[in-house]
Amino acid sequence: MYTKICRTLARACMRLGILGLVAVICAVSWQVFGRYVLNNTPTWAESLALLLVLYVTMLGVAVGVRDAGHIGLESLLVLAPDSLRLKMEYLIHFLILLFGAAMAWNCASLAESVWTYRLPTLWISEGWKYVPAAVSGLLIVMFSIEHIVALAQGREVEPSWG
Numbered sequence: 001m002y003t004k005i006c007r008t009l010a011r012a013c014m015r016l017g018i019l020g021l022v023a024v025i026c027a028v029s030w031q032v033f034g035r036y037v038l039n040n041t042p043t044w045a046e047s048l049a050l051l052l053v054l055y056v057t058m059l060g061v062a063v064g065v066r067d068a069g070h071i072g073l074e075s076l077l078v079l080a081p082d083s084l085r086l087k088m089e090y091l092i093h094f095l096i097l098l099f100g101a102a103m104a105w106n107c108a109s110l111a112e113s114v115w116t117y118r119l120p121t122l123w124i125s126e127g128w129k130y131v132p133a134a135v136s137g138l139l140i141v142m143f144s145i146e147h148i149v150a151l152a153q154g155r156e157v158e159p160s161w162g
Contacts (some may be wrong), residue, residue, distance in 0.1 A: 010139075027052065051119075097148070112127065
């Protein structure tokens with residue numbers, strides 16, 4: 001059941017990422033149209049595109065952890081004996097879990113610390129710039145737990161779109 005929840009979350013992140021990319025394209029297109037056709041650059045479009053890139057990137061990072069598409073720390077482990085390989089895989093997923101927890105905690109603290117400040121071109125809190133990294137950190141923790149449980153059960157996590 002936990003795997004099903006994680007897979008559903010990962011798929012939702014990927015769908016939101018696709019919508020975010022479409023929104024980035026729309027914002028940049030509107031900015032170019034406003035600048036070169038209307039001769040009146042919409043200043044909010046660039047800020048919105050930058051904010052959307054943060055959301056798309058952070059959602060993609062979390063899904064990359066779940067689908068084991070990250071740095072590939074275990075690439076040399078195929079040469080190691082099975083007993084060492086399993087211990088190192090546990091260590092790798094535990095370290096990624098710690099990184100995700102630190103990312104979630106610190107980015108949430110950053111968001112809280114600047115929540116009263118406003119982005120002048122979007123009229124929203126500056127804290128929204130740190131929310132995607134905090135959410136991504138939580139997802140990384142969840143997905144790392146899924147990998148650790150799968151290792152303990154002797155199976156692998158199926159990719160989100162598999």
